[in-house]
């Protein structure tokens with residue numbers, strides 16, 4: 001005890017002159033001195049102690065994983081965003097880590113990733129206790145949408161309001177709309193013949209369908225001469241900003257607020273055409289949904305759109321109406337959720353059908369069995385029952401993954417024990433569809449696009465690991481619409497056209513990195529020629 005007292009008094013007497021000196025410094029020097037002391041103690045004292053704590057004493061310390069990832073959550077995030085060799089590569093790295101460390105990996109100080117379908121089913125189930133994580137679902141243009149509603153009860157109520165408009169019977173009633181947009185899409189590409197950016201073409205198709213259904217007025221993107229309307233350019237930019245927001249939450253909110261409110265749009269266009277396009281995309285969605293609300297409130301009752309039905313059902317059921325902000329965020333996120341996902345799956349299908357002509361031939365033979373001419377009408381119900389077409393669609397969904405980025409969920413209050421490890425409340429739990437879809441035990445030779453794998457007798461294990469639409473209470477709300485679009489667009493396209501790659505297109509153009517959804521390096525450029533029989 002006496003020794004300790006002696007040590008303390010000698011330390012104080014050593015520090016005292018330094019403190020006295022610092023008190024007598026000029027204010028500027030005091031600031032420099034103070035900040036240097038703060039930063040040095042943070043970097044050289046606090047960070048190492050915290051690092052050691054995380055490795056040896058933290059409740060998550062028993063979980064295997066790369067130790068370097070435990071240094072700092074913020075550094076991890078920044079590195080996924082800015083280091084050229086890591087940018088957009090998180091899902092690939094997660095898979096490598098699972099291959100190395102096993103089904104549970106600690107990927108950050110409070111992040112844990114899984115590769116175990118039983119765990120997946122427990123987290124992403126109906127009546128789950130694991131809410132979506134604020135760590136990710138917090139984008140300024142969508143944080144009041146269904147997609148980013150975190151609270152389980154609130155999300156249930158929001159989904160229940162929209163679900164009737166996306167059920168299988170509701171989508172069947174939409175068939176005429178989908179068919180007419182697919183017909184227009186096919187006539188446009190027939191007219192173009194060559195140099196067709198089919199990646200963007202598919203996006204325009206899916207958006208014209210969902211905007212007509214949402215707001216009655218289609219964005220009419222399919223009429224754009226090159227399938228490149230301004231709002232789509234904006235959306236492509238928005239995807240880039242999604243990555244910034246994923247890793248640096250709040251940043252885009254501030255940027256968007258500053259550009260959106262006090263600064264005139266003409267000035268924004270001069271300074272940043274990219275941000276200007278992003279704002280244009282938001283403006284179009286905002287105008288469309290709020291315009292419809294005004295018409296509804298003015299007494300118009302003959303609209304059959306999602307939002308008009310919602311306004312009517314709110315009134316009938318005496319439900320609390322959505323705020324304007326919620327409506328706008330739903331309008332933006334529904335367009336965004338349904339466009340790229342469906343578009344990617346279709347692009348991958350066409351890409352591989354061109355690469356593997358024998359597979360295309362087999363598909364064509366099947367389609368000829370139900371469509372006796374290249375432009376014959378066909379119902380979705382008929383296409384749904386074609387095994388090889390459905391196998392091609394499944395394999396394309398397995399390759400495009402739907403949303404490959406991990407869909408983060410939080411460990412609930414009281415924590416959770418998974419695979420024998422206790423995860424305290426708030427631990428961020430990651431599961432990436434990419435990891436599950438490329439499991440070689442379940443999908444032998446997983447990097448081969450092979451629709452026939454789905455035609456074997458027992459597909460149960462593959463089905464269990466096939467999660468492009470996720471599962472449970474937060475499963476994709478637009479799944480039936482997407483399925484109808486995929487069957488009709490792919491079936492009618494392949495029956496009608498021969499298709500090939502444009503000169504200059506390279507396989508590497510289809511390589512992707514993840515900005516939550518996959519973003520390919522280039523665009524799929526094709527020519528088409530109408531089939532003769």
Ligand code: HEM
Pocket residue numbers: 146147148155159210333334335337338339341342345401402403407467468469470473474475476477478479481482
């Ligand atoms: C091939 C096409 C599609 C795929 C692969 C797909 C995939 C997914 C996935 C994986 C989720 C879960 C996201 C999460 O947990 O954060 C999701 C959610 C969602 N999807 Fe889709 N989607 C597709 C098409 C569509 C379409 C056409 C629409 C509507 C027009 C749509 C609307 C939504 C909405 C609103 C959610 C949020 C549901 C919630 O948070 O409860 N999706 N989708």
